[in-house]
Amino acid sequence: MRKKHPFILCSLLLSYFYADAQTLEQVTTNGNTTTKSISISNEQGLSIGVDAATGYTIKSHFIRPFNATYRTLRFDCSTVDANGGWEFYNSGINTSLMYIKQGGNIGIGTTTPQAKLEVNGDIKSSNGIFRALTGTLPNDIMMSYGYNTTVGDYTSLKVAGAATNTAELRLVQNGNVGIGTQNPQSKLAVNGTITATRVRVTQSGWADFVFQDGYPLPSLTETEAFIKKNKRLPDMPSEEQVKANGVDVADTQAKLLQKIEELTLHLIELNNKVTAQQQLLAEQSKEIKRLKK
Structure with a gap:
């Protein structure tokens, strides 16, 4: 009976290791959980649900804390293929939601981003x-x-x-x-x-009313008195007003034209007077010559 003890002990140890192996296997086959770490380390990485026909798979080259100091999580994608990248895809509507090209360009609503960020839609x-x-x-x-x-x-x-x-x-x-x-x-x-090469200002009123019949054209005597008193033309802003409020280009242009038209009327009146005086002098000259004969 004593000789059977080593055999029984070996059988129990084998049963224990087998049970432990079966527990880890059940994690992957039956969806069980374990508190033990599972490590897969090889050059091929980890593939889940590989479909040779469609290529649908979850395959990880590595997902790990990239930097031991900052614990950055790194998702790695091979750049061997120039067209490779990361894509977030909605198979329900057959639409690419976001695409990260292997060169670093990110596309939202587009799979061919030409810049670091290209968005096909509103932001x-x-x-x-x-x-x-x-x-x-x-x-x-x-x-x-x-x-x-x-x-x-x-x-x-x-x-x-x-x-x-x-x-x-x-x-x-x-x-x-x-x-x-x-x-x-x-x-x-x-x-x-x-x-600017040209500035167009729209104006609702203009100074043509100066040429209307009945316009109260101020006399040069009145204008002279106003200038002596106010040091500016009538209806024009003062220096203080310009400093405070600036110059209204449209309004100032209209008022300047008004003054030009008033001045034109005065020149026409003066010309008429000069012409009449010249005619009078000519007649007087003829009369003097006649009397001398």
Whole structure:
């Protein structure tokens, strides 16, 4: 009976190891769970559900903490194939949702992104789209909608050439556009010089009323008295008004034309007087010559 003890002990050990192996096998075959780590290490990686006909599979070259310090999770994709990449696909509607090409370009709504990010569709952002200044780079661009809620909803486009983060071109919510100014008070406010080959200003009224019958043409004597007293022409803004409010181009052009037309009427009147005097002198000269005979 004593000789049977080693045999029985060996049988029990084999049964234990077999049971343990069966437990790990059951994890993959029956969906059981285990607290033990399962490690698969080979050059082929891990494949789940490989279908030779369709190619549908979950295959991992490796998914691991990439950096031991920061514990970054890394998903690796081979770049041997120039057309390879990562794709998030909805098979229910046969649509590619997001595609990451092997070169790093990301496409949303497109599988052929030509830039680092290409979106085929609208982009919505609750806090705007912002590109902040990075030192003294001259090519930084900021575009935002409703970025500063304390000011109000606005869209601003900035091409930075300075170290300050201020919008050079701004479109505010009431439709005003500012260039070189942060607070445009009109439809277009420009803090600087405007160069154009032609400027067209629409005007509802013009100064042709000066030539209408009954227009109260001020006399030169009245105009002279006004100039001596006010140091400006009648109906024209003063220097103080221009400094405070600027110059209304359309209104000023109309008033200048009014003064030119008034001056033209005075010149016509003066010319008529000179012509009449010349005729009178000519007649008087003839009469003098006749009396001398």
